[in-house]
Amino acid sequence: MNVWVIVVGAISLLFGAYRLRQDLRDFFGAIFVSLGGLIGLGWLIIKFLEWTGKYSIIWPILLSYGGGSLIIIGTIWLLIKNTSVMESKEGRSTAGKLSLVMGVNLIFILVVSIFLYQFRGIDALHHINVILMTILMIDLTFTLLFLCYLLYSLFYQMVPIKEHMNYIIVLGAGIRSEEVTPLLRSRLDKGIRYYKKNNGVKMIVSGGQGPDEPISEAAAMKRYLLSQGIPEHDIIEENQSKTTYENMLFSKKIIEMREGDKDYSVMFTTNNYHVFRAAMYARRAGLKADGVGSPTALYFLPTAMMREFIGILSRQKVLVALICLFWIAVGWYNF
Template sequence: MGNYFSIFIGIIYLIGVFMIPKWRQKKVNQDWKFYELLWFSICFIVYVIHLEVRLHTYYFLIPSFFLLLFLFCYFKEKRRLVNGLVFNLFLVIGMTYLGSLLVRTTDPVLLILAGITGIFLLLLLFIGLYALVVFLYWNAIVVMRKEGHSLANLLTLLLAIGLTVFLIVNYYSSRVLPSWASLLFGILPLSMFYFSVVFYNFLTISMIYQFNQPKYEQDFIIVLGSGLIDGKTVPPLLGKRIEKAVQFYKAQTRATLNSPKILMSGGKGDDEHIAESLAMKHYAIEKGIPEEDILVETNSKNTLENMKFSKEIMEATFGGTDFHAIFTTNNFHLFRAGLFAKMANLKADGIGAKTALYFLPNAFLREFIAIVMMHKRRHMIICGLIALMMILLALAEFFLVPTT
């Protein structure tokens, strides 16, 4: 009976895999990747529950609780870093549960998934950090060739150099330093481990936030500005943001015959000839957007001001606060922009424009540094506690442990 059910689920899953792209082609929003992932998750959950029912056990309720906890936290407020932590907690508990289920059932599907996961984890354990360093050097070269040598474009190179120095020092420190000094040196790897966990949580929620599917009921689409080329020309990254807004504008207009207003947000920098929002407006008009459907906000200097000043314009235009709005930016900037919208008390989620793959590692590093600086006091306290713990252990090693 169990084999027949496995075959049945497999057939149903494959039918969905082929039908979902065709189904999405008939929709205004033709993106199908989110629905493929959702379909796989549903089929896998049904399959796991079937295995539990055959065993007359209900341990699947444990990871289910943490999944529901994540969904509750996420849909209550998507723009929170803690959501990444809750989701990763669900993943750890879910993987532990699946491991125990594999031991109890020796199910072939779980065995294949466990094998793939095990190989990946072993590779990550043995060559992960070294592979990361090599990748960072390669990515830094590509970014510098295509984007220039500004400090913002050197983040992957600086991280690669830092990790290289750490690996060399870490290798020789255990052989040269006394044990108490090695404990002091342990402040660095522990702090690095802490920030790697923070980065992983940030990256997790940033990826999840990319799956926003706003309804075609928006009154405004805010386009967040960035710098201009030669003080007057829209650069490719900013162009992608505008094009994403234009795409949603046209999709909603076709679906509902109710066109939203596109609000270009960006002031005039010291080295710019015109306000960013005016250059953005001209770009959108060239893409076929009627001028009467474009608003401009010309005073903001950063993303937080983008959100605050745009909110004021939308309230004045709409005649109240009961409007629906989204914002567009590049995908790597999406989650941090959402945090700024929350800080501005603006109820708006974002949709992200695609960015060249080679640029993403550097861009996400920049976003992470900005996120860390937003909560620097918290991180300083935790790093201080790590340092204090290791100093106390080093003192105990120095004074209490007898030398031979």
């Protein structure tokens, strides 16, 4: 591995660590740390292959060719298969096809990479190769960003939070009746677990009423908490929010009205795939709060994580534009 790649990896890791030391919810810090970690992992794998190559020719071949191919093909198959599982359990929806999109995307990356390698240096295909390379590099950049986001999301949930809390915010999720859904119930159950560990804690159930919801999510959550033996005086309804950002912002206003200038500690509960993005919204709302995630069915995770990542990119329009413009400029220069 080129020494400059190692230098870039080290700088990325240190810069990301510096940003995360100030706030673990920093998106760019998360991306830089993950990128540095991936480069370091790549270096270790290469060194391992070099070391094993001194003693056996079989291991490097299996790991670099057979193993790599099996991992890629297996990942593609699982993502495509997951789409049919999602449809059978959750019904047909556009979001439910996101794992199919990722699987097809990996096939595209694989096919285009092979094409560019096989037909490199052919003058008659120069312009086509440059266009394909530009598209491929844009695609690879966003795929790498998604991988970095995925890795840090997993890491963020492993960071321990404070034991004593004054407030627990339970983030709402869509309901179809006056009862909470299994997904929303898992968030509430997670909140109840921490409620029982903290004396004098208040639970804020946060979620407004959508156009297709019979009552507000907050009202449905309060009913569930009461049925689980949580005293009514320990439950606070926030029933105006429509988005995760509003969940955090409106809950913060309620807490500040109750606490004034006093110090307080807050945590929130949501599903595991949503924790890091929700923490980013808490940071944006000026609410110092970390979150814990309740378990999510495995078949739901690929689609959920991709949807979360798309949601983050929708708020990072400048970053998206810069990435696209950079690779287009490189392609134009080589055209």
